[in-house]
Amino acid sequence: METRRVILSIAVSSLFVFSFVDGLSFNFYAASCPSAEFIIRDIVTSSSSNDPSIPGKLLRLVFHDCFVEGCDASLMLIGNNTEQTDPGNRSVGGYSVIESAKKVLEMLCPETVSCADIIALAARDAVGIAGGPMVQIPTGRRDGMVSLASNVRPNIVDTSFTMDEMVKLFTSKGLSVLDLVILSGAHTIGVAHCNAFRGRFQEDTKGRFTLIDKTLDSNYAVELMKQCPVSAMASATVNNDPETPMVFDNQYYRNLLVHKGLFQSDSALLNENSTRTMVKDFANNQELFFVNWSQAFLKLTSVGVKTGNEGEIRRTCASTNA
Numbered sequence: 001m002e003t004r005r006v007i008l009s010i011a012v013s014s015l016f017v018f019s020f021v022d023g024l025s026f027n028f029y030a031a032s033c034p035s036a037e038f039i040i041r042d043i044v045t046s047s048s049s050n051d052p053s054i055p056g057k058l059l060r061l062v063f064h065d066c067f068v069e070g071c072d073a074s075l076m077l078i079g080n081n082t083e084q085t086d087p088g089n090r091s092v093g094g095y096s097v098i099e100s101a102k103k104v105l106e107m108l109c110p111e112t113v114s115c116a117d118i119i120a121l122a123a124r125d126a127v128g129i130a131g132g133p134m135v136q137i138p139t140g141r142r143d144g145m146v147s148l149a150s151n152v153r154p155n156i157v158d159t160s161f162t163m164d165e166m167v168k169l170f171t172s173k174g175l176s177v178l179d180l181v182i183l184s185g186a187h188t189i190g191v192a193h194c195n196a197f198r199g200r201f202q203e204d205t206k207g208r209f210t211l212i213d214k215t216l217d218s219n220y221a222v223e224l225m226k227q228c229p230v231s232a233m234a235s236a237t238v239n240n241d242p243e244t245p246m247v248f249d250n251q252y253y254r255n256l257l258v259h260k261g262l263f264q265s266d267s268a269l270l271n272e273n274s275t276r277t278m279v280k281d282f283a284n285n286q287e288l289f290f291v292n293w294s295q296a297f298l299k300l301t302s303v304g305v306k307t308g309n310e311g312e313i314r315r316t317c318a319s320t321n322a
């Protein structure tokens, strides 16, 4: 009960704090490009109906953008040694959806809507389209000029991270332990490549199975092994949420409680009393998850934003204007 009260009060207080974040404002494009948010939503909707993998891609894209140089579309820049070239970003996708939206917006309101805002809005829409809460987010982010592969490793989580390492990284971005538990709920949609979890079990040359990570349910691990045959391992993917892979719901937390968290970093959320209590609360109450998601997503999409005269408004998301 106590935790729930704490969680709710955090949610309510952050509503006020983050309405005024860092020079961003609601309806920033009301005068300069009033249809911007509708256009982005239309493009995310149509591309997701053509390709159901899009919502997961867009949601991961905003996370990997915001954690490196802030939410500034640094991840979109193409070139030698840019962020995209780091192995930590190898399986990130969804860039073409952002570029399609940008192309339409450049015709309608040239040099007005930043790629950084398109990324944040598209991820917001992706969650809504998948059945999650439709979060109002402020806009006015500017696009960054710096994109370095060497910035990726120190700022992006790896599945091998311990709870302490994850908390440390999230704290450095102004995000709390609650935000970590909530934002990990993104793994209720999308897919992963086998190498992201293959180390949790072993298959010998005779096809015999050994469970290495005892925090993983062994029947689930056997299923995962079958979906990741050695022959197909590099390209094969597995649903992050084995129960409702396309739906943004609280199933992720229910999976964790029965030891079906796909990554070691998911299972780690059960290791400590405080985070385990949060997991149980969200597993029991989807509304509570959604309310907290809205606040945590607002915080994620505000990390290190550039506003005012900082950065620029790119004409195309893959390169700076200069």
Ligand code: HEM
Residues within 6 Å of the ligand: 053, 055, 056, 057, 059, 060, 063, 091, 093, 157, 158, 159, 160, 161, 166, 180, 183, 184, 186, 187, 189, 190, 191, 192, 193, 194, 196, 240, 263, 265
């Ligand atoms: C906290 C630590 C986290 C770790 C260690 C982690 C790790 C991973 C890994 C390894 C994958 C699979 C990538 C692949 O093999 O293709 C993945 C997928 C994904 N992650 Fe995370 N992640 C974390 C947090 C987050 C957060 C905060 C978000 C967003 C708010 C997020 C959203 C996603 C999504 C949506 C996918 C599916 C991508 C797709 O379908 O293409 N993750 N994550």
Ligand SMILES: [Ca+2]
Residues within 6 Å of the ligand: 064, 065, 066, 067, 068, 069, 070, 071, 072, 073, 074, 075
């Ligand atoms: Ca960035």
Ligand SMILES: [Ca+2]
Residues within 6 Å of the ligand: 188, 189, 241, 243, 244, 245, 246, 247, 248, 249, 250, 251, 252
């Ligand atoms: Ca789900």
